[in-house]
Amino acid sequence: MTQIDLAWGAGPSARYEELAARFRPIFAEIGKEAVERELMRKLPRAEIVKLKNAGLGALRVPEAEGGFGATLPELANILIELSEADSNITQALRGHFGFTEDVVNRSQNASRKRWTERIASGDIAGNAWTEIGGAKQDAFSTRISQKNIGLVVNGTKYYTTGSLYADWIDVGATGLEGEGIVLQVRRDHPGVNVVDDWDGFGQILTASGTTTFTDVDVDPDDVVIDEEKFRYGAAFYQLVHLATLAGIGRSIANETAAAVGARTRSYSNGAGPRSSQDPQVLQVVGRIRSNAYAAGAIVLQVAQSIQRAFEAHFVDDPDAEEKANAIAELETSQAVTVVTNLILEASTIIFDALGASSTKKPLGLDRHWRNARTLSSHNPRIYKDRIIGDFAVNGTPPPYQWRIGETPAPSGSDKP
Template sequence: MSQIDLGWGEGPSERYESLAEKFRPIFAEISAGAIDRELGRKLPAAEIVKLQEARFGALRVPEAEGGFGATLPELLNLLIELSAADSNITQALRGHFGFTEDIVNKAEGPDRRRWTDRLARGEIAGNAWTEIGDARQDAFSTAVSEKDGRFVINGRKYYTTGSLFADWINVGVTGLDGESSTVQVRRDDPGVEVVDDWDGFGQILTASGTTTFRDAAVDPADVVADENQFRYGAAFYQAVHLATLAGIGRALADETAAAVAKRVRHYSNAAGPRSSQDPQVLQVIGRIRSNAYAAGAIVLQVARAIERAYRAHFGSDAEAEERANAIAEIETSQALTVVSDLILDASTIAFDALGASSTRKPNGLDRHWRNARTLASHNPRIYKDRIVGDFAVNGTPPPYQWRIGAAAG
């Protein structure tokens, strides 16, 4: 059935349904095993391989370069659908799509072609940016050096989401000249060790643990200074979170509605003989679904803003590009608190539509709140309303990037 037929609204383009149909059978398989994987802490490695084989990771690569040429609204809508099947997988692929976005922003040439060829074949990239412990805000301890005539990196990263499933790892480093940069490293390099030691209560199947680099080889052509990466990165990465939250909302709406439809036991003081005929219960289900619907609509609006920033990058007007980047960041920031609240609210009130038995672990309903709460904690939303307010009152442009660690000095 189409997205319209399911009541989730019109897709982002006329061709969206034909694009989505290529992947929906895989999404259905992923969804069927989601609760069992969650209960058994079974990483979705096989499911990600199926997506690789379908070249899901090449969505943003232009058709002329071997990909699907998806727009950002099309990509983010597909990520909503994937997240409804299993939000862990979207989170595991977030770094890949961010890396791909940087590649499709590059000018034509051998560096771009080298990577679009790999992406079009289905190769995927993981993420290794965050450092913990005594990490600093202004520099990475993971660094590039020269050894025996070649470039290598050494260091340790945490929150390396998706890297365990990847062919490549996109790593934040300090370059030879001391500036903040990124490099790409083969995950199967003998100097790379990826460990699934993520101990969070949500998104537990994303392998967001520790990666250690010991003289891992780096191609000098893959050392890219931060200032040369795509400018709307913060908005893009946050938009993937928002799409993931919207997908969690859809899964929650569907699962709770199905549970109510099957429920026979009901309370003597209820407003109907069965839950499926109780107007108060139906009201809760309607609110959950409405929250999910609104979240998805907001994500598509944000996606359009980021698409404008992408297109402005290829124009000849630097001021117009700067404005588009700023507005993309503002629109994303405006959406963040609202979407987070919508899905966190839905994941809490779902239990009001069901009995105490709905809290049993085999039902897996708790995973929606845990996953949503974890996603909403990634980039502090307490700062977003302030940033938006400062823009509205004082015209202050939003920050494009942020880092976590001990402040300099």
């Protein structure tokens, strides 16, 4: 059935159904065992391999370079459908899609050719950016250095989401001159150690744990200055989270409707002989589905704004590109709190449509709230309304990137 037939609204393009048809059978397989994987904490290695082989990772690579040439709205809608099956997998691939987005923003040069060929052949990139403990906002403790006649990288990263499943790892580091850089290394290099020690209560299958680098060889051709990466990166990475949340919403809607339809018992003080005929229960089911529908529609609107930023990059008009980037960040920020609230509400009221038995662990319905809550704790939503308000009232442009870490002590301060 098409997305329209399912009442989720039209896809983002005339060709979307054809594009999605390639992946939907795999998504269906993934969805069948999503609860079992969650309960058994079984990492989705085989599922990600199937997606790699189907070319999911090359969605944004132009057709002329071996990919599918998907627009950002098409990518976002595909990620909603994948997240409907298993939101862990979408988040595990988030770093890959972000890295790929940077590649397709590059000019036609040797670096772009090297990476589009790798991605088109099925290679997947993980990420290694965040550092914990005494990490600083303005620099990485992970560094490259000279060793013999080459470069190596050493350091420890956390929240290295998806790197356990990847062929390459995209690493944020400090360069030889103290500058911020980005580099890529092979996941199977003997100096790379990826550990699945993520202990969060949600998104537990994303392998968002620790990665250490010990004298890992670095190809100088794969070192990029951080500031030269694509400007709408923050908006893009947030878009993936928004699409993941919207997909969780669809999953909640589907599971709630199925559970209510199968329920034979009813309460003596209910409004119908069965839950499926109880108007109050149906109202809850409808509210959940409407929340999911609205979230998906918002995601596609945000994706359009980021698509405009992408296109502006190739127009050779710096002012127009700057404006498009700012608008993309603003539209993304406007969506974050609203979409988060819609899905968190849906993940809570699902239990109002059912009963105490719906809280049994084997059903796994609690995973939706845990996963949505974990996702919405990234890049804290509490700051988004303030940023939007500051723009609306004062015309203040949004920040493009953010990092977490300790800030330098104020000048003259003797505090640590």
